[in-house]
Amino acid sequence: MLMHPELMMNLADERRRELIAEADRERLLAAAQTARRARRGRKSEAVRGQPTGNLASCESSVAVPVR
Template sequence: MLMHSDLMLVLANERHRELIAEADRRRLLTSARERRRARKSPAARGRPTGNLAPCEPSVAVPAR
Protein backbone atom coordinates (compact mmCIF):
# COMPACT_ATOMS: atom_id res chain seq x y z
CA MET A 1 0.00 0.00 0.00
CA LEU A 2 1.47 3.33 -1.08
CA MET A 3 0.69 6.38 1.07
CA HIS A 4 0.88 9.98 0.05
CA SER A 5 3.88 11.82 1.55
CA ASP A 6 1.66 14.58 3.00
CA LEU A 7 -0.45 11.97 4.78
CA MET A 8 2.68 10.38 6.25
CA LEU A 9 3.86 13.78 7.47
CA VAL A 10 0.49 14.48 9.08
CA LEU A 11 0.50 11.09 10.80
CA ALA A 12 4.06 11.58 12.06
CA ASN A 13 3.27 15.04 13.43
CA GLU A 14 0.12 13.75 15.12
CA ARG A 15 2.03 10.92 16.78
CA HIS A 16 4.71 13.36 17.91
CA ARG A 17 2.05 15.59 19.52
CA GLU A 18 0.54 12.54 21.24
CA LEU A 19 3.92 11.59 22.69
CA ILE A 20 4.50 15.12 23.95
CA ALA A 21 1.04 15.24 25.55
CA GLU A 22 1.61 11.88 27.22
CA ALA A 23 4.96 13.05 28.63
CA ASP A 24 3.30 16.24 29.95
CA ARG A 25 0.57 14.21 31.66
CA ARG A 26 3.14 11.90 33.22
CA ARG A 27 5.20 14.87 34.45
CA LEU A 28 2.10 16.54 35.91
CA LEU A 29 0.98 13.38 37.72
CA THR A 30 4.47 12.76 39.08
CA SER A 31 4.77 16.27 40.48
CA ALA A 32 1.27 16.05 42.00
CA ARG A 33 2.16 12.75 43.69
CA GLU A 34 5.41 14.20 45.05
CA ARG A 35 3.62 17.25 46.43
CA ARG A 36 0.93 15.10 47.99
CA ARG A 37 3.55 12.82 49.57
CA ALA A 38 5.50 15.84 50.88
CA ARG A 39 2.32 17.31 52.36
CA LYS A 40 1.44 14.05 54.14
CA SER A 41 4.80 13.53 55.83
CA PRO A 42 5.63 16.30 58.30
CA ALA A 43 9.16 17.60 58.71
CA ALA A 44 11.66 15.18 60.20
CA ARG A 45 12.78 17.66 62.82
CA GLY A 46 11.41 16.85 66.27
CA ARG A 47 10.37 13.31 65.36
CA PRO A 48 12.14 10.18 66.53
CA THR A 49 14.30 8.79 63.75
CA GLY A 50 13.95 5.14 64.62
CA ASN A 51 14.65 2.67 67.37
CA LEU A 52 18.17 3.87 68.18
CA ALA A 53 18.90 5.45 71.56
CA PRO A 54 19.11 9.24 71.53
CA CYS A 55 22.53 10.87 71.79
CA GLU A 56 21.86 12.56 75.12
CA PRO A 57 24.14 12.47 78.12
CA SER A 58 23.13 9.69 80.46
CA VAL A 59 23.15 9.90 84.23
CA ALA A 60 25.72 7.73 85.95
CA VAL A 61 24.10 5.01 88.06
CA PRO A 62 25.96 3.96 91.22
CA ALA A 63 27.23 0.37 91.17
CA ARG A 64 25.59 -2.10 93.51
Protein backbone atom coordinates in the same frame (compact mmCIF):
# COMPACT_ATOMS: atom_id res chain seq x y z
CA MET B 1 0.75 0.21 0.13
CA LEU B 2 1.87 3.54 -1.28
CA MET B 3 0.75 6.58 0.71
CA HIS B 4 0.85 10.23 -0.08
CA PRO B 5 3.67 12.21 1.55
CA GLU B 6 1.18 14.63 3.12
CA LEU B 7 -0.69 11.76 4.78
CA MET B 8 2.55 10.31 6.15
CA MET B 9 3.55 13.75 7.48
CA ASN B 10 0.16 14.19 9.15
CA LEU B 11 0.41 10.75 10.78
CA ALA B 12 3.93 11.50 12.03
CA ASP B 13 2.87 14.89 13.42
CA GLU B 14 -0.15 13.37 15.16
CA ARG B 15 1.99 10.67 16.75
CA ARG B 16 4.54 13.24 17.90
CA ARG B 17 1.77 15.32 19.51
CA GLU B 18 0.45 12.18 21.27
CA LEU B 19 3.90 11.40 22.66
CA ILE B 20 4.36 14.97 23.88
CA ALA B 21 0.91 14.95 25.53
CA GLU B 22 1.67 11.63 27.24
CA ALA B 23 4.99 12.95 28.55
CA ASP B 24 3.23 16.08 29.86
CA ARG B 25 0.64 13.93 31.68
CA GLU B 26 3.36 11.80 33.28
CA ARG B 27 5.28 14.90 34.35
CA LEU B 28 2.13 16.43 35.84
CA LEU B 29 1.29 13.22 37.73
CA ALA B 30 4.84 12.97 39.10
CA ALA B 31 4.69 16.58 40.29
CA ALA B 32 1.31 15.96 41.96
CA GLN B 33 2.63 12.84 43.72
CA THR B 34 5.70 14.71 44.94
CA ALA B 35 3.53 17.54 46.25
CA ARG B 36 1.21 15.07 47.99
CA ARG B 37 4.14 13.33 49.68
CA ALA B 38 5.53 16.69 50.79
CA ARG B 39 2.17 17.69 52.30
CA ARG B 40 1.86 14.37 54.12
CA GLY B 41 5.35 14.72 55.55
CA ARG B 42 4.59 18.18 56.95
CA LYS B 43 1.52 17.07 58.91
CA SER B 44 3.39 15.18 61.58
CA GLU B 45 7.09 14.61 61.90
CA ALA B 46 8.72 11.42 63.11
CA VAL B 47 9.98 11.52 66.69
CA ARG B 48 13.32 9.81 67.28
CA GLY B 49 12.90 7.42 64.39
CA GLN B 50 9.37 6.36 65.32
CA PRO B 51 7.06 6.12 62.32
CA THR B 52 4.27 8.65 62.08
CA GLY B 53 0.74 7.32 61.95
CA ASN B 54 -2.45 6.74 63.88
CA LEU B 55 -1.71 3.27 65.23
CA ALA B 56 0.81 2.40 67.90
CA SER B 57 3.57 -0.01 67.01
CA CYS B 58 3.12 -3.63 68.13
CA GLU B 59 6.70 -3.97 69.29
CA SER B 60 8.19 -1.97 72.12
CA SER B 61 10.81 0.58 71.22
CA VAL B 62 14.21 -0.17 72.71
CA ALA B 63 17.29 2.00 72.53
CA VAL B 64 19.96 0.33 70.42
CA PRO B 65 23.59 0.93 71.42
CA VAL B 66 25.69 2.80 68.88
CA ARG B 67 28.37 0.75 67.19
